[in-house]
Amino acid sequence: MAKLKGNMLIAQSGGPTVVINQSLVSAIIEGKKHKEITNIYGSLFGIKGILDGNLVDLKKEKISDLKKVAQTPGAALGSVRKKPQDEECEMIFKNMQKYNIRYFFYIGGNDSAETAYILNENAKRVGYEFKCFHIPKTIDNDLKENDHTPGYGSAARFVAMAMIGDNLDNKSLPGVKIDIIMGRHAGFLTAASSLAKIYEDDGPHLIYFPEKPFVIERFLKDVDEVYKKYGRCLIAVSEGISDEKGEPIVSKFTKEVDSYGNVQLSGTGALGDLLADIVKRELKISRVRADTFGYLQRSFPEIYSEVDAKEAYKVGELAVKYATGKYESGSVAIKRERGKKYNVYYELVPLEKVAKETRGMPDEFINENANWVTEKFIEYAKPLVGKLPEIGVLKKYKVSL
């Protein structure tokens, strides 16, 4: 293909993160450097904006504003959860043609990569000439081909910090505390709660993942043991925990699905309340509480990992470099170099390799009892999350008469 000349279009899709705008801003700034890119447009609310002809001119934005946007949580262009149907693809290309879009970038998770893949395949079919790239983003950290994904480190930092605080709270007023953490099929974010444990008696004392069957009897036995030992028990539970048949525990209580067929797991306290009730009833423990960390995990301002913000910036910039280079399509993936020192490199991988299917926590990250992480996970996650706040504790010298 000869060098394509035309306009660039960028959009955001799926659940926002606190660093998703880093990728948006870096792509805009990089886009400006390439002569073959004439205008830089943003589509509002993902592909919905292309369908509705709702585009904005991003070249007109001031650099000082863009720099602030990069540090602001949420999707600055708006987001969407929408899988394009064949007839919608045709409408999209019709509108892309109108706006002379030749470079398309879609920032999102695996569903968004699938959208990019569908568009790319349909473009070949109908003969629409454009370059189509996916820029990774997901707090779930569940994209294939990636060591980790932009958005994960910051959300993991929020979870670790929240758990540090909640451990101190639970230590102050002992009881059983259950914290529900995001992650549909992948336990990476829930696992990050382990970084909060500094001293031997610190929580979380138990962690449950969506990758392993959640057996209520085993859970109660675990809680009972910890409670007997420490007089309290702090538990991190993934919102996606499922029974032995693979049915999400929470799906017994809610039935809402999006157009990708995903059940609503977030934005409800049902799972935490259910587990708290069971613990209260079966173990006869009076103080049992549940919190669902909810959307704060992906949106809380100023709590972000510096490594994550830097990498989120990098993948946006690289996508534009690949697109204006020799590549036709693909998804930017983050790989980690082997060795003690944390170091990453980037690769362009085919869209279909990242689209739709996700990856979960590997077995080597989950302990034998499936109720805590392994040392390997801690090593994996620590550099992504950054240095955590220092905690002061009293030595508590006992007074004897």
Added chain:
Amino acid sequence: MAKLKGNMLIAQSGGPTVVINQSLVSAIIEGKKHKEITNIYGSLFGIKGILDGNLVDLKKEKISDLKKVAQTPGAALGSVRKKPQDEECEMIFKNMQKYNIRYFFYIGGNDSAETAYILNENAKRVGYEFKCFHIPKTIDNDLKENDHTPGYGSAARFVAMAMIGDNLDNKSLPGVKIDIIMGRHAGFLTAASSLAKIYEDDGPHLIYFPEKPFVIERFLKDVDEVYKKYGRCLIAVSEGISDEKGEPIVSKFTKEVDSYGNVQLSGTGALGDLLADIVKRELKISRVRADTFGYLQRSFPEIYSEVDAKEAYKVGELAVKYATGKYESGSVAIKRERGKKYNVYYELVPLEKVAKETRGMPDEFINENANWVTEKFIEYAKPLVGKLPEIGVLKKYKVSL
């Protein structure tokens, strides 16, 4: 009374905050300066530690450790929710006598002030000679005699920041979002969510307080109006909202009470889920989510207001100064000077004036429709919370063909 000579005892009670240890540490440091105070002991888990003879020697703690503890959330000595019975008071004085406790400081909210008051009255009755002080602490901001209370500013900062993030998230993926915020009888913390509103279309769009009856029909009408205007609606709801008869909406779902007779409001997602279901059903809006901010509001590390931390330190120090001065008992209260510039002064008030009864938001802080705050509240809360993070937004220059 001649100058009492003996040991000092300090304890923490009620829900912890992120600055409660500031008061503990300042009281220890101040205590060391006074010759009439021989040893400085801490009681573990509030008055429970005195009953159990579970005291620690705080004079032995290193200053460098204490400084770290001051900045650490949670109650470093452990906390309790316990109202002493008459026979327990006698046991407490018996143990106090054993340890020669002549200066007693109890850090906590109104229930803790009541405990201090009960102890003080019983001491007079049985002739136990000690000085008894309450050091204020509560994220609810509901202590009488105080302009505001230590712990509030930091929790309010967390709420405002969480709401800034959640507004950006809700703007990205529009829908109705309900956030449940702590505050049993007082709406101050829920009201702090208003500080997140920067631009005209920002949320929270609606705020509901426990001080005004929550009428479901009015609530639905409010949500419907906002949703029609902005295509989304972000709502802050106090966990303590009650119906016209004064019955908490959530108490229809939970019946747990503590020894002060308080119903459990926190540590459950029930209220948010209930309201989300009603909105979904009655307004036929498909994307309705609820989060309960939960214990993170009072425990999240590194999110604190500098003003709040400073004042929490000050009240601990002052309590010891008052006690070693001419005063017999009392509660340290924070008062605000009139005038444009934020300035506070401190006063010692009688224990009974702070004990048991609480104060709610004054009418002048709540708007006429009882669904938002007034400008007066914003002026009141801003200096307590400190400067909030700057938010970047795109100008969104429309592309037209």
